[in-house]
Amino acid sequence: MKNKVFRTFQEAVADIPDGSVIMLHSFSGPGGIAQNLIKALREQGAENLTLIGCNLGQISGVGMLEYQESSSGEIPGLRERIDAPGLYSLILGQSYTTPAVLIENGQVKKAITSWAGTSVVGIESPLEKAVKNGGIQLEIVPQGTLAERIRAGGAGLGGFYSPVGVDTVYQEGREKRNIQGRDYLLETPLKADFGFVRAYKADLLGNLIYRGSSRSFNPLIATAARTTIAEVDEIVNPGELDPEAVVTPGIFVNRIVRIEQGAMK
Known part of the structure; x- marks a missing residue:
């Protein structure tokens, strides 16, 4: 059995070369973001990267407070919105790492995303x-469309309409075709050299649950990355995961790193 477990996040990203395409989850809040892999890639320093993710503009709420001081000036009421009870503060009132740190560090040449801004009007994202x-x-x-393009890449499809x-302006540069009386745009699949995945548990075979x-x-x-690296809370032996709970089969996972106590979650 091939050993998929890496001791550190630094080891897991050490061979990522300049010019790589990196696919990573980046939706609001820290729960599903592979923060430690992102941080390790920033330290590793690979350049001219292409990032693919659903929200590449997001920075944490605590990060916004720091970011606005050095960029766009104070946004009235931002501190109060982050500190107040509720979902907004739950998501933003934390300090966590997002793909924005790679952009700030000058490592990215292209971004493919559905959201380029922050969650607060008035603060420009990196x-x-x-x-x-x-x-x-x-x-x-x-x-x-982004989700389906990634799914198509993982399924080996040539594209979809x-x-x-x-x-709309989105149509520019895309093939338009009328199918059964309705117009459609051709969407091509998205694939990546490396995929950063955040899961809850993995077994030694790479099976993942979320x-x-x-x-x-x-x-x-x-499914859409040639090399998938999973950042997880816990690694167990084969047979210890409920098969009905497994979402990602181990065949899609190449490397696993467990989050040590005190690291970002």
Whole structure:
């Protein structure tokens, strides 16, 4: 049995070369984000990366407070919104790592995403700033279309036709075809050299289970990457996971790293 377990996140990303395509989950909140892999890749320093993810503009709420001081000035009421009880503070009132750190570090040349901004009007994300300065090429894709393009890549499909974006600016550069009286746009599959996945548990074979809504894009990413690296809370022996709970089969997972006590979750 091939050993898929790596001791550290640094070891797991050490061979990622310049110019790689990285697919990673990045929706609001820290639960489903492979924070430690992202941090390790920042330290590793690979450049000219293409990032694919559903929200590449997101930064944490605590990060926003720090970011606004060095960029766009104070946003009235931001501190109060983060500190107040409720879902907004639950998501934003934390400090966590997102793909934005790779953009800030100048490692990214292209971003394919459904959301390039932050969660607060008035604060530009590092991605927005980089695009305006000409430092990054940006491709915006509707979120459902993005998910299906990743799924198509993982399924080995050559593409699909979608009605989303017909007769809008999104149509530019895309093939339009009328099928049974309705116009559609051709969408091509998305694949990656490396996929960063955040799961709850893995066994030594790489089978993964997720917890709650943190699943999100992670299972799709695992299928569409040539090398999938999973960041998990716990690693168990084969047979210890309930087969009915396994979402990502181990055949799609190449490397596993357990989050040590005190690391980011």
